[in-house]
Each structure stands twice: as structure tokens, then as C-alpha cells.
Amino acid sequence: MIHRALAPALFAGCVSAAVQAAAADGADDKPYIVVDGFKVDAKTMNGFRAWRAAACDRCHGANQQGLVGPSLLVSMKTLSKQEFVKVVTEGRLEKGMPSFTTSRMVMDNTDGLYAYLKGRAEGAITQARVQEMPQ
């Protein structure tokens, strides 16, 4: 059993303004930046690209709502960054979650992937399909 300390998540209810949220474990205080609900920073965009390349939607659903795999809109509310990286790296084989150690796309973008999914779970990123915000 992993003991989880839950920090209060900042709720980002302000649409059409840049939103920054704190990660639940405080390890990363700026996981994502989002404007208008779907325009994200470069790191988060790469996280979305990793999400697509690894075909995460086949188990977790096109909108992260959950299919054979759990809803990430729910589980990412409480999963710490550290736990997230562990699951993506090692997988949960008996439950059907693969290990992505051999996927460079995923391994190079775990920060962005965490940011993207955190933004989805917190409701700040309002649609699964995101775009890169203009620089």
C-alpha cells in the first residue's frame, strides 16, 4: 500500500485565461498551461502526442473516460506524479496496463503526459484534442 498525502488541488474554473495548477504531490507546481480550455504549452502538447502515439485511448477511452482501463479523469485526480511515472514505466501487467519502457515517445514525455492528463482530470483542459498555443 502506498500512503498518499493529498494536497488540495487548485480548481481552475477560469475559462479563457491562462491557468496554472499545482500538482497534488507538490513535486511540480506548474504541470500545464492552458488557454481557452484547449490551447496548451509545448510540453503539454508533447504529452498529448505521446498519449496518441501510445494508443492510450484504446483502453482509457478517447476522452479519458475509461473503457477496459480505468477513467483517468477520476484516477489522475489522486495519482501522484511519482506513482504516475511508475505505472507508465513498469505497467500493471496483470490488469492489462503495458510497460512503456521501450517507447521513447512515452519515456521522453512523461512530464508532458502527466501534465496533459492532470489538466484533463482537473477540468482545466476541457477537451481531449488539444492544440499548441501560439508562441
Added chain:
Amino acid sequence: MAFLPLLLSIPRMAAANGELEKLISDPKNWAMQAGDMYNQRYSKLGQINRQNVGRMQVAWMFSTGVLRGHEGSPLVVNGMMYVHTPFPNKIFAIDLDTRKIVWRYEPRQDTAVIPQMCCDTVYRGLAYAENKIFLQQADSTLVALDAKSGNVLWSVKNGDPKVGAVNTNAPHVFKDKVITGISGGEWGVRGFVAAYDINTGNQVWKAYSTGPDAEMLIDPQKTMTWTDGTLQPVGENSSLSTWQGDQWKNGGGTTWGWYSYDKALNLMYYGTGNPSTWNPAQRPGDNRWSMTIMARDVDTGMAKWVYQMTPYDEWDFDGVNEMILADLNVKGKPTRALVHFDRNGFGYTLDRATGALLVAAKFDPKVNWATHVDMKTGRPQVVKAYSTAQNGPEVNTKGICPAALGSKDQQPAAYNPKNRLFYVPTNHVCMDYEPFKVDYVAGQPYVGATLSMYPTPGSHGGMGNFIVWDASQGRIVQSKAEKFSVWSGALVTAGGLACYGTLEGYLKCVDANNINKELFRFKTPSGIIGNVFTYQHKGKQYIGVYSGIGGWAGIGMAAGLEKDTDGLGAVGGYKELRDYTDLGGSLTVFALPDQVVATK
């Protein structure tokens, strides 16, 4: 010829497996997954009939101890029942006199296989021949067990799960060979079918779905295909010339469906799956011979004829669904027909001896990705608005019907020889499809498209239909709406019944002459994606089915969302299915009460 010395290497003459033929000719057995070699799923048993089926009761139940999707059905051979499960692919041999477990077998498999099976751990069942049970494990190992003791006789590795080559299909015994395929189209696995000697496990032949003629067991001059309204040789490098560069090496065309066999022609029939990736921009060309009906000589593996249904797939319309063999009057002419309900929404009728295309028509009126199949070229006429290739990568093509899981997936249809009609469990689902570029990494998913699926708009609101189809004319005779996809294999019996399971978990039996007349329903412990089967023991007919929700039906249904923001409050699809059922794994067997049997 008893005076001949026994020579092990003498090739047998054209007979099917004699013992297996004898077993399937006796309707008391259910000795093959489809009940026969023609994939007809028809039983001559008539004790349970349209008059008395309403009084049918549960006779006994059996829990497999495994959750997740239970596809296929048990086998029944000479008073023994052989039950299989999804991963870890357990087998139980049950004595039907005592209902005791005579032996059980559980292979040891690496759990790393589970994620490679995305998105469920289904296994479509066992095969039997000559006192052997054949198990096709998920990790690709093919095993022969002694049917009486469960002792392993031989085992052979069929593929490499490290690169995503796993198995979900049932092996099939034709003659002295056990024939199996491979899964992993979403991992860029190059599909093949392989035949192994039932006695030794030695590989007799192996035929790839893509690549050079020699590896495909294609003869450029003798292998025929429907061209310009007639049958013509495929010519040199018919596959290689339709791929760009080396893309065919990771080109898919996997073979995870149901196979059939015609003894008189000595041909086996099966279909190949989608070309990899799902992003058509990465593989310009017809991508032969993915999405293809194959007819092969069982002894040599050589392809007699091929017919590609969906050249240059842009929607993931695998062509693996069963090929049903039946002798029909097609447009007034007696025909040795092959009938196939494809994922792409078209029902095909071909001459199974020659490969001539006779009928191709929509078996769901809402199919919209193509207007029709040109009967001269055999090519579907694609509608530009629904072409994910023409719309290009990074564009979400919306409103394509059917969805990737097809107007029908692997759930097998049944044939009724009494009226020469087909009883088809179907899906009624549409999709949005956005392709994108993806790089191949061995052992990692290689998909390259994001899909959303939802109930067919502008219809009855449900996600399935159970239909009756006339394959001679290519028309729907009757249709019965279902709330969810009908993901269960159908059974038709001489008692005038058509039976199938539903995702909510009901076993339903309807009048074969009027499928909207429901005669029996019973809610089993979990959603049904297994195939209905029947057998007789000690004078009593039984009808049985696995329940255990899973497969793409139970999990691959993204909810019909108006907006992404509807996410958690989604209606339709899986979210709603959860209101009816949960995971399970059991067999439910039905029969008539003794007093009803006695008064027959």
C-alpha cells in the same frame, strides 16, 4: 488396406478428418466451435422447439473462475464437455454424467501478454480431433492435450508475443492438420495462417497475408482473383506491388477469425484483417492481401483464389469474420456459395469453388462509407466525405457508419438450411476517426488513429440488430432492434429456434420464422459475448452459453458524446452498459423440465 506396411509419411487422400466428421454428423455432440466444418451453427436437435422453449429452465451452471470476456463455446464430445476460459486459458474437462471435473489444465503464461492483447483477454475456444484437445494459448503457444487425461502431447510456439504477436482465435482441425492464425494488427504484426500436424505438432505450411508470392503461398499464374467481371490470375508480386517500400513487413492482415472447410474442394476459407497502421496516409496503395477472403488448399496451403473486400482500408474494417459455406440458389442458379458478413457493412456471396463475386449488399441500411460495390471490379465505391484518407491526417472525419468494430465483428452468424436464410448478430454503431502519423516500435502499439464510437444517429437509438439475411438476393428479410450490439454467436435449430445472447446478459430464443416473436429470455450472471451451442445427453437436449462481458463490445464503446465536456455524464455505450451488468465468467446450460420432455 491392412496388408500394407505402415508408412508414417504417406500423405492421406482427400478426406476430412474421418473421426471428426463422424462426431459432427451426430447432433448429440458439439465437436467443433461452429458445430460443423461449414460454419453453419445449425443443429438438427428438435426436442426444444418453438412450442415448448418457453418452459425451458436452467439445468446447471458452472463458474470458470475467470473474469473478463468469454467468447466461443465449450465443446461436447461423446459425453464429455470441454470448457475454456479467456487468459490464463484454463481448460476444464467435465463428465456430463456426473458433472464432475475429470481433469483441468492451466498453462503458465507471462502476464506481459495481457497488455499485448488489448483490449481484452478473449479466447474463442478449443478444437478436438482423434482424442486430442487443441489449445491456442494467448502467448501464441499451440498445445495438444490428451482428451482423456489432459496430459500434454506436444506444444509449439506459433508467434512472438514480444512484438505483439499473440492469439485469440480458436484453432481449427481440417483433415490431419490443426490450423491457426495470429493476432496483433494493432502492433504491426504481419498476419499468417499456419498448419501443424495433429500428431506431431510439426509445421506443415505457413502462408503470410502480405509480402512476396513464395511467402504468401501464392502462385502468380494459378491463384485467381475477381478482375473486370471475371476471374484472372493475380500475377507476379500481387501483394508487394501494392505497398510502399517495406511497409508490408509491419502491414497487418492478421487472421483471428473463424475458418471453414469444404471437403469436396479440399479448400479452407478465412479472412485477413486490417493493414497497419490505421493511418492510411502512411501506406498508399491497395495493401494486398489485407482485408481479403482467402481460399487455400488444406494440404499445401497454396491459395486457390483471393478477393479483397476493402482495398486501402481507411476505417479498420478487418475482413476476418467467418466464411459460411452453404449450397444456395443464387439468382436462380444452384451455387456452392460462401457467405460472409464483413466488418465493412457489406454481406458478400461468392462462388466458393472459383472465387466469383455474386452478391455484395449492405446488411445494415445505415452503412454510408461506400455507396455500393462495383460488381465488375469488385471494389467498393468510397464516399469522399467519409474517406479518412482523402480528408487526411489530423482531420477528424465524422459520422462514418459503421464504426471500426463493423456492422458485424467476429460474433458468428448461423445458417438455417430449412429456409436457406442467415441469422446475423450485428452492431449498429458509427464513429469519428482521426488518423495521425505514428512510428513503428517493436512491441509497442502501432495504431495511428483516435476513434469515438456512438449509437447510429437517426435510427432506433440502440447499438445492435439481430437480422435475417437472404444471401441469394442480398437483402434483409427481418430485423429485430437491440439496445446494445449483439456480440454473441447465433444458433439455429431444427426446433424452429434462433438463439443469441445480449450484452445485458440475456439468452434469447426467437421464432426462426419470425425473429420479432421472442419465445424465451433468461438473464445470465454477466453480459454475453459467447456463442450459443446445443447438445444432447441421455435423451435430453441442452442449450448453453457462456456469460462474461468483455471484448471490444463491452469496452470499445466510447460513449456517444455531444462534447468532450460531457465526459463523465456520458450516455449510451459502455457507461450505460454498466447499469445492466458487470464482469463475470460462467456457463449456463438450459433444458426442458422432465415432464415436458416426457410428453413430447
